[in-house]
Amino acid sequence: MASCYHSEKDLVNSEYLLPRSFYHQDVLVFARQLLGKRLFRRTDEGTVSGTIVETEAYRADDPASHSFRGKTARNSPMFEEGGHTYIYLSYGIHDMLNIVCAPVGVAEAVLIRAVMPNHGIDLMRIRTSKPTSDIERLASGPGLVAKAFGISWRRDSNIDVTTKEGGIWIANGEEIKVDKVTVTTRIGITKAADKPWRFYISGNRAVSRI
DNA sequence: AAGGCGATTGCCT
């Protein structure tokens, strides 16, 4: 096995931030390509990371997208350049982490629905109040992703994820082949509910709903 | 100015 020949330090050093061009793709392609990438979060509590295993695309011409009716105070990060966060509060309780793609003015984004935790498991357990939970259940849902990673809309919206400066960044990860991706309709929406714009790694235990 | 709703989660039956 190749992993036997690398120390953990070497593996960390082999990680690289994804370039701006990665965030200038068609949102449906982008949502699929985010699968397998590594999400990082650094706060004064420590650094956590995990593999993105489930995403949903929200397109500019999409009635289900917050940007559909134009720019407002809430959705303005969606209109920024690709590679920024758009975070909003759902049901008054849950923060939803989105990664914006496309050029400035084209409001498209991908919701991170589930992450397989990799580093900082103990901190995620504290944040989610799931001390005995299985690792794959700590961030298996969009609200849980933000909770486990310590991300909130007030503090963390419109952060550039192509650098580490903002405390949230995305690095390369495992390559996910097309035949390992399951495509379904999106969860929990009423508008454009027929669009098959949800993507997840087939069989992954951290996916929110099968 | 007021009321309804939502890209959810977790607890109760």
Next chain:
DNA sequence: GGCAATCGCCTTT
């Protein structure tokens, strides 16, 4: 499986 929790945003008076 059903439903309460909880609040900013958007639509309607």
